Amino acid sequence: MIDEEKNAARTGPVPVLFGTDWWTDCDDVAALDILLKAHRRGRIDLKAIGVNSVMPCSAPSVKAVCEQYGLGSIPIGLDRRAVRRGVLCLYQKKLASFCKSGFTNADCPEAFKLYRSVLAALPERAVIVDVGFPQIIMELLQSPSDAYSDLNGTELVKSKVSEIVLMGGRWDRKSGMEYNFFAYPLNRTAAAYLCGHCPVPLTFLGYEVGKDVVTGGKAVPGLTGIAYAAHRSPKGRPSWDPMTALYAVVGDAEAAGYQKVRGKASVNPRTGRNSFRPDPNGSHAYLVKTKEDGFYQEMIQRILMAPAEENDE
Ligand SMILES: [Ca+2]
Numbered sequence: 001m002i003d004e005e006k007n008a009a010r011t012g013p014v015p016v017l018f019g020t021d022w023w024t025d026c027d028d029v030a031a032l033d034i035l036l037k038a039h040r041r042g043r044i045d046l047k048a049i050g051v052n053s054v055m056p057c058s059a060p061s062v063k064a065v066c067e068q069y070g071l072g073s074i075p076i077g078l079d080r081r082a083v084r085r086g087v088l089c090l091y092q093k094k095l096a097s098f099c100k101s102g103f104t105n106a107d108c109p110e111a112f113k114l115y116r117s118v119l120a121a122l123p124e125r126a127v128i129v130d131v132g133f134p135q136i137i138m139e140l141l142q143s144p145s146d147a148y149s150d151l152n153g154t155e156l157v158k159s160k161v162s163e164i165v166l167m168g169g170r171w172d173r174k175s176g177m178e179y180n181f182f183a184y185p186l187n188r189t190a191a192a193y194l195c196g197h198c199p200v201p202l203t204f205l206g207y208e209v210g211k212d213v214v215t216g217g218k219a220v221p222g223l224t225g226i227a228y229a230a231h232r233s234p235k236g237r238p239s240w241d242p243m244t245a246l247y248a249v250v251g252d253a254e255a256a257g258y259q260k261v262r263g264k265a266s267v268n269p270r271t272g273r274n275s276f277r278p279d280p281n282g283s284h285a286y287l288v289k290t291k292e293d294g295f296y297q298e299m300i301q302r303i304l305m306a307p308a309e310e311n312d313e
Pocket of ligand 1: 022025132
């Protein structure tokens with residue numbers, strides 16, 4: 001039996017900051033489900049959630065998913081520049097109807113400021129994982145010192161973050177295109193900035209990794225299954241975001257079923273196209289699967305199908 005607990009390389013709960021677009025695709029909900037369950041088992045310490053696409057029901061729908069596991073106190077931040085209009089988003093309103101606390105977008109701090117406050121207070125290094133648009137991390141890196149820390153954002157990340165993990169890019173071709181890096185001008189700018197300025201190791205899980213691993217679906221218990229049903233994906237979706245979240249939980253490429261190809265990534269700020277120059281000493285890496293798709297599918301689906309009660313501490 002595949003067991004991510006046995007594969008896990010980490011011994012204590014690692015602080016995690018989770019960024020998500022929580023927008024047109026419901027696999028973000030599966031990613032948060034995996035992180036919340038890992039938090040309840042003591043595998044990680046989920047310190048903050050940053051939402052990088054904003055709609056009226058963004059904050060209450062994220063809050064509802066956390067509340068179902070008794071984790072409604074995890075702080076949620078928004079990138080208020082990222083208001084999207086005219087795009088069909090199918091699950092947020094439904095999930096928000098389950099929010100017990102009356103929480104709204106107005107209750108959320110700016111995401112990069114939330115990240116600063118969390119990182120400044122940490123005695124140890126955190127992992128930042130983002131399965132959406134990378135602009136919150138850019139804002140964090142570009143932030144000046146403030147009441148939380150005398151360090152500017154780049155210095156703060158350098159001292160308090162061990163790795164940044166992004167779902168983004170397409171790395172199985174010389175010049176790849178993937179939505180999180182090209183959808184909007186700000187996303188292109190942010191992806192290019194991260195590749196040029198990130199002071200800590202940067203790991204990418206690309207489009208090619210998750211596209212054939214189908215997980216989730218309406219049979220998943222709790223609000224995750226409701227999100228897939230509302231998204232009209234009753235049989236599941238490709239697993240870009242849950243695979244990225246699970247990699248962050250396991251914390252080791254080999255144990256999670258990947259090989260890291262190291263080097264220097266770059267993104268064209270005008271087009272969002274990504275490219276990569278291999279270098280065994282490079283601080284960037286993209287993940288390549290070392291197992292059959294069924295390995296990841298089974299591991300993720302087993303976590304998603306476990307009801308919350310089984311994750312009681
Ligand atoms: Ca996403």
